Structure formats: structure tokens, C-alpha cells
Amino acid sequence: MTEKKDPVLERAYAVGGPDAVRDLYRDWAADYDHDTVGRLGYVAPRIAVDVFADHLAGREAPIIDVGCGTGLAGVALRTRGFRHVDGLDLSxxxxxxxxxxxxxxxxxxxxxxxxxxxxxxxxxxxxxxxAVSVGTFTHGHVGPAGLGEVLRIVRPGGLVTVTVNDGVYDAEGYDAALAALAAAGRATVVDTRRADYLVKEGIGARVVTLAVAA
Ligand SMILES: C[S@@+](CC[C@H](N)C(=O)[O-])C[C@H]1O[C@@H](n2cnc3c(N)ncnc32)[C@H](O)[C@@H]1O
Structure with missing residues (x-):
């Protein structure tokens, strides 16, 4: 596993539970874009949105950015032409x-x-x-059980793209969770790939795209 070096990232990965997440992002919100995009080389929002946009035809239908944070993925969605984007976050x-x-x-x-x-x-x-969810399926934030709730709010035939931090993908059993969703007839994986995530920290992610069962 990649050693984490940046103190901000160390704190972010050590949270657990909604109250700790809210406290973390209360303290980090104002500096988040500068720290992640600038200092840590956070490239995941653009990469995940590019995958999502390449799979979804049309730009008029409503899209939700789950765990939207400060809006980096929302900006990427607008740049790719999506015209109706909502955001959701705990913080x-x-x-x-x-x-x-x-x-x-x-x-x-x-x-x-x-x-x-x-x-x-x-x-x-x-x-x-x-729906897209970038940077939220990660250490101390949301685990694979959260996938079901994202799928619930997307219509049959719709598309969901999530990033999963490499440090939790195997440890938290994402392959098994995705297989269970397929077995339950809820969604199938249409694209999964390794991608850069926090390049200056040497941390990667899986970008997983699911088609919601029609
Ligand atoms: C690393 S940030 C990513 C934000 C944004 N998507 C981005 O890529 O910059 C993780 C976000 O997930 C949110 N989050 C963590 N746990 C959550 C939960 N249980 N429900 C909703 N949002 C959550 C945090 O508040 C935070 O904004």
C-alpha cells in the first residue's frame, strides 16, 4: 500500500462517521481546492467525469454529483456540456x-x-x-454499502460512475459488492479502469461505471 505523506490527507483518511467527516470538512473547505488540486495533484474529478460523459448520450437530463464537496466534479460536468447538475454532500x-x-x-x-x-x-x-461520485468512496468516508443508495436515486437505464480509492477497493470488498448488485438485478458494471487520482501522492483509484437495470 502506498505510504501517505501529506498531513492533511492523513487526517482525511483517519475520519470515521458523519460527525468526524463534518468536522474535517468544516476545517478544510476553504483550502480544499488549493490543497487537493494544487498540492496533491488531484485529477480524479476530470477523469471520472470524462468516463461518465463518454458513456452517457445527451446533456439535458438531470445529473447528480454525490459527495460533491466544493464542486470540482460539477465544474467538469458543466465543461462536458451537462446542463442540469445537482450536488449532494454531508458537509x-x-x-x-x-x-x-x-x-x-x-x-x-x-x-x-x-x-x-x-x-x-x-x-x-x-x-x-x-450520478457521479468522486473521492467519496475512500478511507473513512463511505463504503461499498453506499453504492445501493446511489443506484436507488438513478432511473432504470441510467448511468453511475464512481471512483474508489485503491487503498479501499480490495480491503473493503468492492468486487464482491458489485457482483452482489449484479446478482440482485440492480446494476451491471459497464466499465472499470485504473486511473490516476492524487498523482503527487502516488495514489490511484478504480473508476467504475454501472448501468442501472432497466
Ligand atoms: C474528498 S471529498 C471529494 C469532494 C468532491 N467530490 C471532489 O472530488 O473534490 C469527499 C466528500 O465526500 C463527502 N462525504 C463524506 N461522507 C459522506 C456521506 N456519508 N454522505 C455524503 N457525503 C459524504 C465529504 O463531505 C466531502 O465533501
């Missing part, structure tokens, strides 16, 4: 940062929703045509 401080993000046509996100992916989200079944 009100990260949502406040996301609210400030804009693109050529206005705010990046149509709606920003506070919710906990380890519980039931305040979102209707089948509400979205697609």
Missing part, C-alpha cells in the same frame, strides 16, 4: 463552497442538497438520469 461547509462555483451560464449546480450517503438520502427513487 454544509463544502456545500457552501460549491454554491460559489459558477460557469459561463451561471451557477454550476441547480440545487445543492445536504444528505448522508450512509443513510437514506432525501432524494426520490429514480430522480436522476445519472
Amino acid at each position: 454544509p461547509d463544502m456545500l457552501a463552497e460549491a454554491r460559489t462555483k459558477t460557469h459561463a451560464e451561471g451557477p454550476v449546480y441547480d440545487a445543492l442538497i445536504e444528505g448522508d450517503l450512509t443513510a437514506r438520502l432525501p432524494v426520490d427513487d429514480d430522480a436522476y438520469a445519472g
